[in-house]
Amino acid sequence: MREALSLVVNGEPRTLEVEGRTLLVHALRDSLGLTGAHVGCDTSQCGACTVLVDGRAVKSCTVLALQAAGSEITTIEGLAAGDGLHPLQQAFVEHHGLQCGFCTPGMILTASDLLSRDPDPDDETIRRSLRGNYCRCTGYQPVVDSVRAAAAALREGAA
């Protein structure tokens, strides 16, 4: 049985049909073509599927699409305003925060949740906040460097 689901994705109201059991990550990828949310472990550990629901990072492989009805979703495709890169994306490029890139959308969206609450986190806070995001290429130091640099860029932008 399929049901109508209305939500706002990257600023645009969308309506789609999903099953009761459809996971949010599959609705985003398969119905809306937003393939930046990756299915990695599929067991709510690796964080590659992380998206923002009403501004908070969640693992979209562990949320039913229908649970997100009426919510505002931000995926990596919608993080930057316009055609440029978001300061987090720019910082990941500049500080080698990614290698293969599979974990990167999740890393960036979790970091975005962190920076929305704490504009100047110390390295320990960054590491703690990214505990639910696994990277198998770069190691974590360049990721931490990237988030710290993005935080500084965002503070500067806000000043």
Place this chain on the structure above:
Amino acid sequence: MIPAPVRYVRASSLDDAFEALAEPDAKALAGGQSLLPVLKLRIVRPSLLVDIGDLGLAEIEVAGDELRIGALTTWDALASATELRRPALAALGECAADVGDLQVRNRGTIGGSLAHADPASDVLAVVLALGARLELRSQSGARSLSVQEFLVGPFTTALGPQELITAVVAPIPEPGSGSAYVSVEHPASGFALAGAAALVRPDGTSSVAVTGVGATAFSLPDGEDPPAALAEAEIYGDRFASDEYRRHAAGVVVGRALELARRRAEEDR
């Protein structure tokens, strides 16, 4: 992994939820951070999911000598709650900040976790040590159970099929008390291999509960020396850690939790 086919309904009120839960294989869904993984593994195959996420029940309030936490309060809200900053209640915020990761804490709720009753649940040790009670509601009314009464076994509680946890209610310990939660975690899953919550009162007496080491979290008998109580307790091992390891680790975390709780109690005097 995709859950087996299941219908979904979002309850708009408690009565609405009770009515939907009348279906024999219906299951209540809160944040889903415990339920979704077992649905995906098809360990649980309900016919209907009743989403209770819109029912509110997310207030944290200190009223008189009681702390009241709505069942749908997320770990994230608990971890940042100013109401829990006092030394006597510090164990709760400490445990909440330690649950899973940021994404899980953003969605996971205290009521959902209690209803799931994982043998390694962090919060079960804390609510046991604090002497909390759980408020349950069903169509036939409300009842209040101690955590011991609520907890029947691993993943098994006294919750009826058409009953929901609405709140966790804990007595506020007398001034000069302190509490703490300390755990040794499995490095990958984050679940406690051994966890301990302690409440130390101004007269030096304490309440201690442990998790992750038995069929369920359990309290150590009041007044008994913790090492002696642990030596007699029924401890289970698995492929991650043997029973000897867990018994030893439980002793270590109990000692640390008691010390931290005592220090907090002294700071409050």
